[in-house]
Amino acid sequence: MEQPIPSNHLSRANYATIWESVARAVPDRPAVRADGRTLTYRDLDDAAARVAGTLRAAGLGAGSRVAIFLYNRVEYLITVYAAYKIGAIPVNINFRYQGRELADLLRASRAEALVHPTSLGRHVRDAATHETLPGLVLAVPDDDGPTEPGRPFATALDTEPLEPQPLSPDHQIFMFTGGTTGTPKAVAWTHGNLFDSQLFSVYGSLPVGVPSGLDEVTRIAARSDLPPAVTLPLTPLMHALALFNVMNALVLGGCVVFLPSGRHDPSVAARTIGEQRVTRLIVAGNAVVGPLVDVLDSPEGAGLDVSSLTTVLSSGMAWSDELKLRLLTHAPRATLVDIFGSSEGGPFAYGVVRGPRDIPCHPRLAPGAVVFDAELREVQDVPGATGVLAYRGQMPLGYDGDPERTAEAYPVIDGVRYVMPGDHVRVLGDGLVELLGRGSAVVNTGGEKVFPGEVEAVLTGIPDVTDAVVLGTPDPRWGEVVTAYVVTVPGSALTAGQIQEQVGRRLAGYKKPRKLFLVDALHRSPSGKLDMRALRAQVPELEAGQHT
Known part of the structure; x- marks a missing residue:
């Protein structure tokens, strides 16, 4: 990896100010391609300015929180941009949340606006039974469901566009994370500090040096002789890696591509990479790369071309050397970068693979x-x-x-x-x-954090369940999977499948135990502690017993 670019006085810039400047420089350049349509930089800026006007009319301003409960869609990016235009703070919400989880985060974030797709409207309606919804709710139509609660997102685009405002580099950007307890907490960046931290990601691979100010950032973005920057996030924008790299793409005057559906389809992803000539792909280790490579290796993959890829970025979960090598056979020009960071900051280390000589891949400590x-x-x-x-x-x-x-x-x-x-x-x-x-007991499954205490509370709340413990166990695809040991009252007819189903009705699907074992007892110490290492070691034997 090249050495990071040192910070400079660009830390006094705000992302919305940068994007507005880029839009003035390259108004007709494609900024977003999604759903068969293309938004130029002029289109994107105009849409964000209109939504910003709607937010302002609803009383929002600097420091207000705008909750985004969406799949990867152009409306997600428009809402982020609109929030930045008034100094407001987007709140990233996991689209897998059930109603109560959504209500908890709306309460914790003190959201004053909410944007959601109609396909998740049932969860918003459920959340409304637990928590008063924000005063402004906008619904993005992505199925035939009702827009209630709220009004159509399109009505926000009918507002007069808000003129560019003076914006502070000290305005904040939140990334909500469970931290170490499962209680939603916002990691707070300033625009200036985040931009400084991203200088290497934006400019490190380009022959442009360090931009000395906003004018030079804009000139670099407007250049037509630099390699094209076409970014496709296969991971959700609710995660920092995807959102920050999409933001970086707009700083460079690049194009962001979204898949046509919120549900990840590796075949569609592979076709989109070829059709849009994607250069930068955002993934989440084995969970995303595995299905993609399986498609490329299949007979269907014979007609798919992903050779345009020059960079593939992953963070947050395991990415095996075997899958890296298989991907490189289809994208031989790509540099595969495994980033070891966290929502709280970093990066701490990089694993970089450009070919077989870089295998086995060991992460190298990042400068700092x-x-x-x-x-x-x-x-x-x-x-x-x-x-x-x-x-x-x-x-x-x-x-x-x-x-x-x-x-x-x-x-x-x-x-x-x-x-x-x-x-x-x-x-x-x-x-x-x-x-x-x-060091903590957090389970990292497919890049999602699962906090055992939260799942254990749901398990022990099920009638006939008397004790439960949740832990992570290794998995080749997901890195770890949520695994539970459950004790029920003697003679109970509860099955493992019934318990898993009940958990799935209360919590997001990724929190539901993929492996669940009914046991007679959990042998705790006098202080209530369990031998977690011994429990993990028992899993293969218990799984074998389930299949005999």
């Missing part, structure tokens, strides 16, 4: 990343040492409204502020590390 041992001594230069990853550099302000948790995740050590989410590594030498996992 260190490894601390238990005594908070730096040991990243000590082969064989183990410790916790930390990063010093441009980072978020912390958790919004939670100074205690901010102090825990962003400690100041010897006068330097770090971000330390709790990832343990073993030092291999020459800047390479081996990831050992998160």
Whole structure:
């Protein structure tokens, strides 16, 4: 990897200001392609300005929160841009949430507006039984369902466009995450700090040097001699990797491509890459790459061309060397980048593969990343040492409204502020590390965080269930899967499938245990603790017993 570009006074810029400047420079260039239509930069800016006018008319302004409960769609990007235009803060909401989960996040975020698709309207209506909805609700039609609650998104486009406003680089951008407890918390960036942290991602591979100000950023975006930047996020925009890279694409005057459906179809994705000549693909490890490569390797894949890919970015879950090599046979010019970061900041390390010579792929510490041992001594230069990853550099302000948790995740050590989410590594030498996992019990399944306590509370609330424990167990596709051990009252007729079904009615699908074992007892210590290592070790035997 090239060395990161140092920060400069561009940190005093705001994303909406940058995009408005790019739109004035290249108004007729394609900005977004989706659903068979193309929005130019002029179109995108005009739509965002009209929605911004609607938000302003509803009383929203700097610091207001706009909840986005959407699949990857052009309306998602328009809403983000519109919020930025008035200094408001988009709130990323997982489209897999059920009604109560949605209500919890609307309450936690203090949202003043909500944008949702009609296909998820039932969850919004359910949320309304638990929490008063924001005063402005806009519904994006993506099925034949009713727009209630709310009014059609198209009505927001009838508003007079809001003229560009003076915007501060200190306006905030939130990424909601469960942190370490499962309670939704917002990691708060400023526009300026986030832009500084993204300079390498935006400009590191281009022969342009460091832009010295907004005028130069705009000139670079307007150049026609640079490689095309066509970005397709296969992962949801509710995650930082996808959203930030889409934002970066607009900084460069590039084009963002969205699939026609919120449901990921690897065949459609492969065709779209070829048809749109996508250069940058955003994935989530094995869970996304596996099905895509399976299609490309199949007879159907003989007519599919993904050779336009020059960069494939992944973060948040396992991506096997075997799948990296299989993808490279179809996209030989691509550089595969496995980013080890977190919602709280980073990046901490990169795994980079350009060909078979880079296999096995070991992540290399990013500039600014260190490894601390238990005594908070730096040991990243000590082969064989183990410790916790930390990063010093441009980072978020912390958790919004939670100074205690901010102090825990962003400690100041010897006068330097770090971000330390709790990832343990073993030092291999020459800047390479081996990831050992998160110190907490959080389960990372397909890039989604699942907090055992939340699932355990639902399990133990089911009649006839007397005890339960939830943990993550390894899985070749998803990295980890949610696994549960459940104890029921003697003689209960409850089956594992019935329990899984009841959990699925209360929680998002990815939180439902994929593996669930009914056991006679969980042997806890006097303090209530369990031997989690022993429980994980029992899984293969219990699975074998289920199939005999």
